[in-house]
Amino acid sequence: MKKELSKTIKTFYGVGDLGFSLMTSVELFFFVFFLTNVAKFSLPMVALIGSVTSIVDAVLSPFYGAYITGTKALKWGRYRSWMLIAPPVVVILFMLQFSRVSTSEPIAALVVCIGFILSHIVWNLAWVSNVSLIPLLGKTPDDRALLSARRGTWSSLSGVFFSYIGMPLALLLGKVTNNEVLGFTLLAGILALTMMIGYWTVFKITDGYEATGLEAVGSGTVKKHEKVPVSVMLKSLFQNVPLISLLVSDFFRWISFFIMTAAAAYYFTYVVQNMALFPIYMLLGAVAGVIGAYASSYVSRKYSNRTTSIAGLFLLGVSLVVCKFVGFQLIPFFIFVLIARMCLGVLNASLVALYSDVVTYGEWKTGENASGFIMGIMNVSLKSAIISRGTIIPFVLASVGFVAGADPATASLALQTGVINVFVFIPGLCALASGVLLTLGYRLTKEKLAGYQAEIDARKNTSAA
Numbered sequence: 132m133k134k135e136l137s138k139t140i141k142t143f144y145g146v147g148d149l150g151f152s153l154m155t156s157v158e159l160f161f162f163v164f165f166l167t168n169v170a171k172f173s174l175p176m177v178a179l180i181g182s183v184t185s186i187v188d189a190v191l192s193p194f195y196g197a198y199i200t201g202t203k204a205l206k207w208g209r210y211r212s213w214m215l216i217a218p219p220v221v222v223i224l225f226m227l228q229f230s231r232v233s234t235s236e237p238i239a240a241l242v243v244c245i246g247f248i249l250s251h252i253v254w255n256l257a258w259v260s261n262v263s264l265i266p267l268l269g270k271t272p273d274d275r276a277l278l279s280a281r282r283g284t285w286s287s288l289s290g291v292f293f294s295y296i297g298m299p300l301a302l303l304l305g306k307v308t309n310n311e312v313l314g315f316t317l318l319a320g321i322l323a324l325t326m327m328i329g330y331w332t333v334f335k336i337t338d339g340y341e342a343t344g345l346e347a348v349g350s351g352t353v354k355k356h357e358k359v360p361v362s363v364m365l366k367s368l369f370q371n372v373p374l375i376s377l378l379v380s381d382f383f384r385w386i387s388f389f390i391m392t393a394a395a396a397y398y399f400t401y402v403v404q405n406m407a408l409f410p411i412y413m414l415l416g417a418v419a420g421v422i423g424a425y426a427s428s429y430v431s432r433k434y435s436n437r438t439t440s441i442a443g444l445f446l447l448g449v450s451l452v453v454c455k456f457v458g459f460q461l462i463p464f465f466i467f468v469l470i471a472r473m474c475l476g477v478l479n480a481s482l483v484a485l486y487s488d489v490v491t492y493g494e495w496k497t498g499e500n501a502s503g504f505i506m507g508i509m510n511v512s513l514k515s516a517i518i519s520r521g522t523i524i525p526f527v528l529a530s531v532g533f534v535a536g537a538d539p540a541t542a543s544l545a546l547q548t549g550v551i552n553v554f555v556f557i558p559g560l561c562a563l564a565s566g567v568l569l570t571l572g573y574r575l576t577k578e579k580l581a582g583y584q585a586e587i588d589a590r591k592n593t594s595a596a
Contacts, residue, residue, distance in 0.1 A: 136274060139336045144268070144278050145285030147214070147261055150329030151254070152289035154225065154322045157315075159392065160297060162228070165315050166243070170231040176240050184247040189514035195255040196507015197364055199263070207334070208341035210260035210267065210503065214334045217257035218327035222320055224250035229319040231312045257330055259507035262483060264333070266490040266502045268340055272580050273432045275487040276439075276480075280428030283480030287424045290417030294410060364504045366497045374489045374505060376572025378512050381482060383565035384444065385516030386523070387451070387558035388475055393524055394554040401542040401550050402458060412465075416472040423476025430477070435577045436484040437569075443481060444566030447474035451559030458551035468555065483509075488575055495583035498590070527553040 166177045205212035227246025233239045265282070269275035300321070305314025368374060399409040423443075431439045450471040457463040486509050494500045531549030 134340055135270075136268060136277075137336070140268065140340075141277060141281065143281075143336055144264070144333060145282035147326070147329035147333040148282050148286040149289050149292075150322070150324075150326035151258060151261075152286045153293055154221075154254075154319070154326045156289060156293045156297065157225075157229070157319050157322055160293075161301070161315065165229055169311050169315055170239070170243075172231075172236060172240060176236055180240055180243055180247075183244055184251075185514075185518060187248050188251050189518055191252060192255070192510035192514040193508055195252075195259045195510065196263070196504040197361070199256065199259060199507065200364060200501055200503035201361060204343070206343060208343050210263045211334050211337060211341050213256045213260040214330040217253045217260075218323075218330050221250050221254045221257070222323040222327060224253060225323045226316050226320040229312075229315045254326075255507075255510065259503060259510070261330065261333065262486075262509075263503045263506040264337060264341075265483065266487040266506070268337065269487060271584075272436060272484070272488055272577055276431035276436050276484045277428045279436075279484035279487065280424055280426075280431065280480040282483065283424030283427060283476060284421055286479060287417060287420035287476050290420060291414065294414045294417060364501050368504075368508065370496055371489060371493050371505075373492055373573045373575050374486075374508075376568060377482075377485055377489060378508065380444075380565045380568040380572070381509065381512040382516055383561040383568065384478060384482065385513050386519055387447070387561040387565070389516050390523060390558045390561075391451075391471075391475075391554060394550070397528070397550045398458075398554045401539050402547045403461060404539050404542075408461075412468075415465075415469055419469045419472040420476035420479070423473035423478075424480045425476075427477045427480035431481055431484060436481050436488055437573060437575060440478060440481040440485055441566055441570050443474045443477040444562050444569060447471050447478065448559045448561075448563035448566060450474065451555045451562060454555035455551055455559065458555065459547075471555075471559075485573065485575075488580055491580055491583050491587070492575055494587055523557065524553055527557070 163177065163181070166172045166180060167174070172180070199209060199213065205216075207215055224246050227242055228250055230242060230246065231239050232242050262282070265275050265278045269278055297318075301314045301318040303314070304317045305311040308314060308317070395412065396406075396409060399406050399412065427439060434442075450467045454464055454467045454471070457467065486506055490500065490502045490505050493505055527549055531545045532543065533546060533549070
């Protein structure tokens, strides 16, 4: 039987996600800016770096969970081990991503690409292991909802902190070292250190919850911690309708999020024409996300992870569609866009809980627990959405006559409308599509999951006897 969640875990599980999100925010908000404006790579080279790194990252995304699940567990457990050994390596590699080590552009670009690709490989092993702890620690859907909500809350808090420390710290470090590039290199390293400290904290507080290299079975009998065969992992995917539905639905949810993130600056530049309001939007949006993530556990426990996610997706979609029609009215726009950001906070927690619920269904279906593989495969939706974002935004902006460097004061109504569409309307439609797909394809209710878990426990008790 699984141990009860300690008060420490209930409070601090997710602190690793705070550090992880702070680290990845450097890339999300500053990577392209760093390449063009700080490291001063040519635009063709920036495009090449972006293409190579994003494609390799997307191609590798299905394999992290499969590798963790399909190989022998390390000394400190199948999942916790990676949270201990991977973060220090990430610190070094992530700093290389924000570097300009040579005046030779090809050599400098190669180092950046190596830093990007290798840091992502290593940190994804730690990230997948971290989220795989949710079904390992949680005995019930309510436990998993609580852990997912704590993870989402800590992750959302990073947005609040980053809005204050991101660019100011990079500029300060650049000024102190008299090297603008080094300022961003050190920023990447410092925030990667927060990820390391956070994951090590979770490693410590979860001691005793996961079997290490050897696990006791029955009274005194010991066997090696078994790895899951590839055939079982494939069954866990292709015979798991709820998982496939969740992956497709989550793809549209991620598109909504990434387009909003990337297009926000265009709205404040060309529609509001007041970039001083952009940091305020970032801060208030981050606070709204924290509120949504924190509230998610209470709502999920009352209604279920499935109901909370579906309601969150539809409310997100409706709020963003309304934003389209009040896009030129700042106060109503802010109200509805912050409702949308709160919904994103809810979904950041509840949808992860759905993946952990699918682990239970997969184990009931196949007889094997492929937790790492299932939790890791959510990366596929995320990485695919990133690539899609890179094509949708330029296409919409080009269709309405966007010209880089044009004076915002001369922006036409067509351009402003196009910016509103790409910032909120298209993400709103994607959120509604995600809600429909989840409603139709994901049918795992609390009652069904309780039945599946009871059957799994009965099988294990019979086997042990």
